[in-house]
Amino acid sequence: MTDRVDAGTAEELADRVESGDLRLYELDDHADADTAAAARRLVVERDSGAELETTGEYAFPAEQAAGSNIENMIGAAQIPMGVAGPVEIDGGAFEGETYLPLATTEGALLASVNRGLSVIDDAGGATARVTKRGMTRAxxxxxxxxxxxxxxxxxxxxxxxxxxxxxxxxxxxxxxxxxxxxxxxxxxxxxxxxxxxxxxxxxxxxxxxxxxxxxxxxxxxxxxxxLSGNLCTDKKPAAINAVEGRGRSVTAEATLPREFVEETLKTTPEAIAEVNTRKNLIGSAKAGSLGFNAQVANVVAAMYLATGQDAAQVVEGSNGIVSVEAREDGLYAAVSLASIEVGTVGGGTKLPTQAEGLDVLGIRGGGDPAGSNADALAECVATGALAGELSLLSALASRNLSSAHAELGR
CATH class of the missing domain: 3.30.70.420 (Hydroxymethylglutaryl-CoA reductase, class I/II, NAD/NADP-binding domain)
Incomplete structure (x- = not known):
């Protein structure tokens, strides 16, 4: 984005920082946001020997981010974004078919979620509901x-x-x-x-x-x-969030016909149910875990990054319990997430890439009625988490987890 930068001014400002005349955070008072960021890059490059050319390539107005999302900006970190789906969601707030945007550097994650969404969609889709709302401060x-x-x-x-x-x-x-x-x-x-x-x-x-x-x-x-006594509890593992919830408590469920499990997931409802019981429930209990699941945090983090959420709140977002039951005609599976703290207005949702992630879901901005868009986002996150759980549990049940990772380069 060098066309937005006054290179001479950036050089001059970097010299003034190095001489002690200015501090990094004062640069925004002496130049536009892009030039201030370029000056900081120069200071860091000189100090570290790093080349920050790619960091300086970004496609959003620097003054937008520097004003509300970050301090001492030098550029942007780019994370690959993909989509999984489509999947049909019957939600209390979200209704219809959608792709789920996920941003991650973890190979095999998108493929795993996509496989789970495929079998869910073939079975008629997922049902999702927000069961409790309430952001806390204690x-x-x-x-x-x-x-x-x-x-x-x-x-x-x-x-x-x-x-x-x-x-x-x-x-x-x-x-x-x-x-x-x-x-x-x-x-x-x-x-x-x-x-x-x-x-x-x-x-x-x-x-x-x-x-x-x-x-x-x-x-x-x-x-x-x-003003915060840690009983809120924000961005820390806490039983109160697992029990009482924080933000939005949401559940997504699906019922898969036995032939879908056998043909697509390459295993049986009974085998998936046993892995869930022994791994997600007994194993998690023995470990003293607050999350009784296989990889909920993976999907929560990827969807948070793709839609402009506070990534640190994946700590609470991983408070999930997976329920699996083998039935005569197939498999019932559900994931209940106690603390999904999301929004569709404010914060990182205003940045262009993240706003586009919300546009993929059709829920950017305020909803009608108020709160319905954030509810819909929580339902989409839960559906993605359910897909990830089904895919990973079935991979473990069929013993092909390591081969899938090797093939996809994770």
Missing amino acids: PVFRTSGIAESQALAEWVRENTDQLREAAESTTSHGKLLDVTPYVVGDNVFLRFRYDTADAMGMNMVTIATGEACDVIEGETDASLVA
Whole structure:
């Protein structure tokens, strides 16, 4: 993208950084975003000896990304994107046939998901539903002791409407659903849960919760220690998310005729069910895992990257339980994902490539009714995860996993 860069200015700015006259983050105040990024590349190239020509080739307005998605921008990391499908989805929000966009560097992943989607589609498609919604933020307060902690918990229960009014005054879209107190000695954690419509909503709920915390400090003797007390829980493995959910809890299921399993997946319903029980359920339980699945994180991460989601939230997104039952006429399979934190507005969804990923699904921007597009995205993610599970479990059951990886160069 050198045609957008003033090379002389970039060189001059790089010299000023190296002399100590400017810091990297100050470059945006002295040049347009593309030139500032070029100057940073020069500084890094000189310091490291790396050549960043490809990093400097990007197809989006630098000022768009530098303004809301990244700091100290030097360019872009390109990840191969592919599609799997098509597949028919009967969802509560998504209805119809679609390709699923996935961005990854892992060979064999797209082929695996595509195989699973193929057999699901041949069997009539997947059914998917969002079963619970709620983005959370959980501040922690300090009290004088257990008596005051209990009093604070009771006050919150009795004054939720007052907290709701304060929180919702900061947003035109977010709605406070409930506040749950957790008392630990002289600590009180308050888990605020919001409907964030089509936004993933972390910034929204953080600002709203901050406003509610001001009310609590004004009306009680408790002191706010941290706006996030880790009981939310964001971007960390946590049983509370696996049990209570965060963002959207969603399930996708399919029933496959026995002949489809035998002809396409090259195994039997009974063999897949046994692998699921011994690997996904017993093996995961023995390991103390929060995810009872084979590769949910693979699909969640790839679809998050393709559609502009916060990739770090794949930690919660991998909280998935796979249910498989061999039946007389075939195989029932379902994946339930407790914490799919996605949005179709805001954040990375505004960047061109990621917006195009949402366009593939037909769900970019706000939905009608509000929240329906983000629900639809969650249903698509769950369907992709189900396909990945069916494909991998059947590969294990038929003992051809290693040969598939060798053939596809993974």
